[in-house]
Amino acid sequence: MTANEALLKALIEHAEKLEDLTQDEYETILVLLEAAHAEALGQISTLWREKDIGEIATRVNMTYSEVTNKIKAAMDKSLPRLADNEVTQIQAMLEEIIPGVAIKGAMVEWQKIAERPAAAGSTLAQLVDALGVNNMTDVVETTKRAIEQGKTLEALVLELRGRAVRRAKWVGGKYVAGKYTGGIMTVDTRQAEALARTAVMHVSNTARDIFWQANEDIIKGYMRVETLDERTCIECGLEDGRIYGVNEPKPFLPVHINCRAYYCPLFKSFRELGIDADELPETTRASMNGQVPKYTTWKDMLESASPKEQAEILGPTRAKLYQQGMPVESFVKDGKLLTLKELK
Ligand SMILES: [Zn+2]
Numbered sequence: 001m002t003a004n005e006a007l008l009k010a011l012i013e014h015a016e017k018l019e020d021l022t023q024d025e026y027e028t029i030l031v032l033l034e035a036a037h038a039e040a041l042g043q044i045s046t047l048w049r050e051k052d053i054g055e056i057a058t059r060v061n062m063t064y065s066e067v068t069n070k071i072k073a074a075m076d077k078s079l080p081r082l083a084d085n086e087v088t089q090i091q092a093m094l095e096e097i098i099p100g101v102a103i104k105g106a107m108v109e110w111q112k113i114a115e116r117p118a119a120a121g122s123t124l125a126q127l128v129d130a131l132g133v134n135n136m137t138d139v140v141e142t143t144k145r146a147i148e149q150g151k152t153l154e155a156l157v158l159e160l161r162g163r164a165v166r167r168a169k170w171v172g173g174k175y176v177a178g179k180y181t182g183g184i185m186t187v188d189t190r191q192a193e194a195l196a197r198t199a200v201m202h203v204s205n206t207a208r209d210i211f212w213q214a215n216e217d218i219i220k221g222y223m224r225v226e227t228l229d230e231r232t233c234i235e236c237g238l239e240d241g242r243i244y245g246v247n248e249p250k251p252f253l254p255v256h257i258n259c260r261a262y263y264c265p266l267f268k269s270f271r272e273l274g275i276d277a278d279e280l281p282e283t284t285r286a287s288m289n290g291q292v293p294k295y296t297t298w299k300d301m302l303e304s305a306s307p308k309e310q311a312e313i314l315g316p317t318r319a320k321l322y323q324q325g326m327p328v329e330s331f332v333k334d335g336k337l338l339t340l341k342e343l344k
Contacts, residue, residue, distance in 0.1 A: 005293040026196035034177035036067035068132035083207040106214040118202035227260035237298035
């Protein structure tokens with residue numbers, strides 16, 4: 001295996017580990033958010049008799065702005081650690097793949113990561129704020145409508161909370177989140193998962209960017225790598241495997257909320273490094289050929305997928321067009337997915 005192939009393989013495995021961290025981060029946010037939902041429901045129940053939407057809105061607003069701060073505080077604890085771990089692990093990865101080549105460490109300043117837009121032009125703090133505001137607005141608007149329509153409290157709670165599969169409870173002073181189906185709060189809870197994923201991808205990508213930049217003397221370019229499954233979006237799928245020169249401008253990753261893309265650097269060949277061959281261990285010398293690793297891109301995967309899988313990846317209508325010979329590139333214009341109406 002060449003050094004570039006080994007790095008790509010290691011980074012793909014590493015991306016799976018990041019998925020576990022996403023799950024941890026999500027659970028932390030979930031517990032906080034579910035507690036806020038419970039608190040908001042309590043406030044609505046207490047104030048229900050007066051039907052004073054102004055007072056309800058004030059209390060609910062306070063609850064969700066408090067949880068916003070709690071989520072930020074939790075992230076401020078876990079994410080800087082993630083950034084540091086990322087650099088340590090990637091450094092160890094390189095030392096194993098290309099022994100004998102000098103690797104530089106990198107200082108990761110948390111402030112810089114926090115300030116950089118995480119996705120769609122918003123910083124992590126702004127994404128957390130949006131989550132709080134969305135939840136608050138949904139709860140207040142639904143309550144207001146219920147009052148106007150003369151609904152019962154029970155009907156409102158069902159509309160907000162959905163049906164409990166397992167109720168939330170306190171166990172030994174620790175809040176254990178419940179499980180619900182349906183309900184506006186349940187839908188909002190899903191945003192928390194997107195937030196967790198975006199946070200982990202943003203922090204890991206930015207920390208790595210800083211590390212790669214510190215080591216650009218051994219790097220000749222970058223390949224964009226997408227996490228490949230039926231959830232990969234078409235816009236990103238088409239960018240999978242795209243190669244950028246070191247100084248060529250390339251998009252910050254993640255591109256959007258829930259985006260799971262990252263860059264895999266391409267090492268220079270040992271000759272391009274200008275190192276005296278004798279200085280490098282023979283295995284490193286043999287593996288550093290500077291070539292782009294063999295890689296099955298999203299497009300390759302799509303091509304070899306069954307018609308049913310293609311329908312899962314592209315959606316049924318696009319899959320049909322694709323099977324009739326329409327190139328997948330024509331589904332996207334200027335990085336944006338065309339609607340089915342625009343396609344026709
Ligand atoms: Zn995408």
